[in-house]
Amino acid sequence: MNELPQQLVNGLLLGSMYGLVAIGYTMVYGIVQLINFAHGEIFMTGGFGALTVWLILPGGTTLWLALPLMIIGAIIVAVTIAVGAERFAYRPLRGGPRLAPLITAIGISLALQQAVWAWYPGATSSLTFPEIPGGPFHFGSVTIQTGDIFLLTAAPLSMAILGYFVMKTRTGRGMQATAQDPDTAKLMGINTDRIIVVAFALGAAFAAIGAVAYGLKYGEVNFRMGFILGLKAFTAAVLGGIGNIYGAMIGGLALGLAETLATAFIADIPGMQQLGGQSWADVWAFVLLILVLLFRPQGLLGERVADRA
Amino acid sequence: MRQRSLLILTAVLTTGALSLTACGSRDDKGGDAAAGGGTTVVIGVDAPLTGDLSALGLGIKNSVDLAAKQANEKKYVDGVTFKIEALDDQAQPSSGQQNATKLVANKNVLGVVGPLNSSVAESMQKVFDDAKLVQVSPANTNPALTQGQDWNDGTKKRPYASYFRTSTTDAIQGPFAAQYLFNDAKKKKVFVVDDKKTYGAGLAATFKAEFVKLGGKVAGEDHVNPDTKDFSAVVTKIKNSGADVVYYGGEYPAAGPLSKQIKASGAKIPLIGGDGIYSAEFIKLSGKEGVGDLATSVGAPVETLPSAKEFVENYEKAKYKEAFEAYGGYSYDSAWSIIEAVKKVVDDNGGKLPSDARTKVLDAMKGVSFDGVTGKVSFDEFGDATNKQLTVYRYEGNAWKPVKSGTYTG
Numbered sequence: 171m172n173e174l175p176q177q178l179v180n181g182l183l184l185g186s187m188y189g190l191v192a193i194g195y196t197m198v199y200g201i202v203q204l205i206n207f208a209h210g211e212i213f214m215t216g217g218f219g220a221l222t223v224w225l226i227l228p229g230g231t232t233l234w235l236a237l238p239l240m241i242i243g244a245i246i247v248a249v250t251i252a253v254g255a256e257r258f259a260y261r262p263l264r265g266g267p268r269l270a271p272l273i274t275a276i277g278i279s280l281a282l283q284q285a286v287w288a289w290y291p292g293a294t295s296s297l298t299f300p301e302i303p304g305g306p307f308h309f310g311s312v313t314i315q316t317g318d319i320f321l322l323t324a325a326p327l328s329m330a331i332l333g334y335f336v337m338k339t340r341t342g343r344g345m346q347a348t349a350q351d352p353d354t355a356k357l358m359g360i361n362t363d364r365i366i367v368v369a370f371a372l373g374a375a376f377a378a379i380g381a382v383a384y385g386l387k388y389g390e391v392n393f394r395m396g397f398i399l400g401l402k403a404f405t406a407a408v409l410g411g412i413g414n415i416y417g418a419m420i421g422g423l424a425l426g427l428a429e430t431l432a433t434a435f436i437a438d439i440p441g442m443q444q445l446g447g448q449s450w451a452d453v454w455a456f457v458l459l460i461l462v463l464l465f466r467p468q469g470l471l472g473e474r475v476a477d478r479a
Numbered sequence: 480m481r482q483r484s485l486l487i488l489t490a491v492l493t494t495g496a497l498s499l500t501a502c503g504s505r506d507d508k509g510g511d512a513a514a515g516g517g518t519t520v521v522i523g524v525d526a527p528l529t530g531d532l533s534a535l536g537l538g539i540k541n542s543v544d545l546a547a548k549q550a551n552e553k554k555y556v557d558g559v560t561f562k563i564e565a566l567d568d569q570a571q572p573s574s575g576q577q578n579a580t581k582l583v584a585n586k587n588v589l590g591v592v593g594p595l596n597s598s599v600a601e602s603m604q605k606v607f608d609d610a611k612l613v614q615v616s617p618a619n620t621n622p623a624l625t626q627g628q629d630w631n632d633g634t635k636k637r638p639y640a641s642y643f644r645t646s647t648t649d650a651i652q653g654p655f656a657a658q659y660l661f662n663d664a665k666k667k668k669v670f671v672v673d674d675k676k677t678y679g680a681g682l683a684a685t686f687k688a689e690f691v692k693l694g695g696k697v698a699g700e701d702h703v704n705p706d707t708k709d710f711s712a713v714v715t716k717i718k719n720s721g722a723d724v725v726y727y728g729g730e731y732p733a734a735g736p737l738s739k740q741i742k743a744s745g746a747k748i749p750l751i752g753g754d755g756i757y758s759a760e761f762i763k764l765s766g767k768e769g770v771g772d773l774a775t776s777v778g779a780p781v782e783t784l785p786s787a788k789e790f791v792e793n794y795e796k797a798k799y800k801e802a803f804e805a806y807g808g809y810s811y812d813s814a815w816s817i818i819e820a821v822k823k824v825v826d827d828n829g830g831k832l833p834s835d836a837r838t839k840v841l842d843a844m845k846g847v848s849f850d851g852v853t854g855k856v857s858f859d860e861f862g863d864a865t866n867k868q869l870t871v872y873r874y875e876g877n878a879w880k881p882v883k884s885g886t887y888t889g
Contacts, residue, residue, distance in 0.1 A: 173719045180711035287529070294533055296732070298763060306743060315743050388708045388736055389766060392531075398706055433701075433712035448713050449675050449702040 175312050177434045178427070183318050183387070185426020186325035190380030191403035192410070192418035193332065194252075194373025200349045200413035201369045203268070204260065207275040209377060210400015211282035212252050216378030217299070217391035218290055219247025224300050233300050237320075237382075244378035251282070252374035253367055261363070279400075286393040296392040299385035317386035324379050329419050332372070336415065341368055349413070402455075409459050411469025420470055428458045517558035518832050520821055522547055522814055523582040525575060525593035525603070528567035531732035534760045535595055538804030539617055540565045543592045545790075545797055546814035556822040557830055563814075564588065568599050575599035579606035589840050590615065590817030592810055597621035598677040600642070608639040611837045613844050615643045615816055617809035620754065620777065621681045622650040625861040635861065641841055643862040645809045645816070645853065647777040647869060649678070651887040652753050653685030655869045656726070656775045659883060660751060661693040664773075666724040668698045670717045672737070673728035674705040682753045683728030690726075698722035705733040710740050718746040730755035735764020742768035749773055757805045757872060757879060765874070772874045773882075776805055778853045779868050780881040784808075790852040812851035816858075819847045 223243030305316030410421025432454035437446025526536035566578035673683035820843035
């Protein structure tokens with residue numbers, strides 16, 4: 171069991187990434203009850219946005235200097251695409267049958283994947299992403315990569331900023347009101363269309379930060395990276411209680427830990443060798459999801475919490 | 480509550496829909512050999528032309544194209560112009576089978592080169608065999624494809640008479656790697672990882688059996704899902720197992736990141752794999768940390784064989800956008816074996832294609848023998864290549880360098 175601390179760190183890192191992406195699913199669902207399946211691809215375009223900034227910057231720029239610019243580039247690209255999708259694809263369908271925007275989201279997801287594949291130079295295979303030099307750092311038996319430091323800082327910081335925004339600012343309170351009852355919110359003078367755009371933009375921004383973290387952690391970006399990760403993040407959002415922003419992060423962490431610990435330890439249980447290992451990790455993660463939904467259908471943190479947004 | 484069940488239903492439906500659509504096929508009409516009178520014979524190509532494995536697939540397509548062009552230029556078969564039709568299987572068995580059906584339907588197709596993946600080949604074999612259409616794979620290494628499911632018990636039985644390959648098999652490649660590691664590299668404790676696919680799992684199993692037989696120890700085993708990039712949990716297990724080498728049965732899209740993450744964890748041990756990781760893409764993905772990693776590949780190093788010099792020169796002259804990669808020479812030889820067979824059929828028939836050309840070409844394949852890019856090319860009674868040369872490569876500087884070449888002897 172001496173590998174437990176390291177595996178816990180591995181799980182937390184993976185979970186933070188899921189959490190960052192899950193925020194986008196949960197915010198959009200909370201306000202317009204739409205599962206935005208294009209969100210995984212918005213995450214992916216964020217990664218390519220960051221890479222583009224890095225490639226445009228003159229060679230020899232240190233990554234520490236470039237990183238803020240890359241994050242801004244990633245956010246600009248992801249937010250533009252998300253807001254564009256909202257304005258031109260989802261808004262005309264608002265008020266229509268629930269399935270119409272959902273299918274549209276799947277269409278946008280495929281279109282974005284193929285567009286990056288076809289038009290981003292070299293994107294038909296994985297592209298190398300710059301890595302933070304130095305490290306790794308050792309804390310007792312735990313090793314942390316330099317690339318992970320970004321994720322470890324960005325995830326809690328993002329949550330804190332988001333929490334503050336939703337609870338304290340005028341727009342944030344507007345979001346809560348819209349989530350609780352869009353019609354009444356409108357009567358109270360809240361511009362719900364603007365609130366919805368803000369929800370899409372915020373979700374995309376956090377996905378973009380997640381994408382930069384992904385690139386730094388794995389040293390590559392590719393046009394398919396948002397597909398599996400998007401599904402996992404959606405799972406995390408449901409696990410934590412879709413519509414609840416803290417639930418998204420908690421769900422992400424729970425999912426990441428479940429996958430990692432299942433990979434690490436299930437095979438050591440006598441008689442379970444066949445069901446262990448990384449290829450079974452997804453199965454165990456979804457077993458966890460099913461169990462949670464059986465006993466707490468509203469997810470870990472539930473939907474009816476006051477700060478739903 | 481109605482909303483929630485809708486939510487769950489749509490989630491399930493879309494998951495299914497997304498994974499289905501991800502396998503859609505994309506056609507790619509390659510080859511622009513000018514049709515200059517006479518009969519046109521089409522050589523089909525099936526390989527992953529897009530996606531993670533496209534580097535290998537495009538090398539296959541270009542090499543077959545080169546063979547067709549050379550044959551046309553030399554007027555190798557009188558009155559016959561060769562063309563290629565390249566289809567993309569995206570490394571998916573379902574797409575491979577669709578492509579096979581498409582190729583069978585085109586009456587001008589007299590032979591097919593491909594696919595890259597053993598799992599895709601499994602889905603195509605029967606389609607081609609029913610149509611008596613010759614299929615030559617430059618890259619499939621799974622023994623069961625030619626020797627039947629029970630090849631390991633000593634009862635070899637060829638399942639499909641239309642299937643040939645120019646590459647050697649995992650039954651040789653895995654043990655060859657084990658012998659190199661144990662005898663030459665002096666590694667005694669291995670951690671075996673595979674991706675559960677036909678190719679990866681087969682390779683890992685033959686490797687492990689030989690390594691244990693030689694007296695080596697298996698420190699641990701795991702199976703990974705090649706679609707994910709996060710191997711941190713597996714890497715931690717590898718590090719704590721005390722293994723001095725990792726064997727990976729699978730392909731470079733997962734092997735590259737895996738190698739990188741192993742080194743990053745602080746375990747400075749090499750990763751070794753089969754021909755599926757012998758690619759420039761592996762070097763890109765594993766980064767500088769991967770230096771010292773090993774790969775076995777079928778045949779002697781293509782660039783060093785005298786018979787291969789001409790191929791390399793012609794390939795460069797043709798100015799293809801992509802490198803010929805690990806299977807270029809084998810693809811050229813696969814295509815050329817079909818061309819040889821067509822030539823024999825045409826010559827025997829008084830300079831014309833017979834009406835039952837596919838069956839005749841299939842018969843002629845058994846007797847094909849010529850000096851190809853990779854050495855002597857001919858097929859045994861199972862459709863396997865008679866050439867059983869293998870080479871170990873090490874990642875040095877920024878390229879794969881051959882360290883040991885030889886034939887595997889039991």
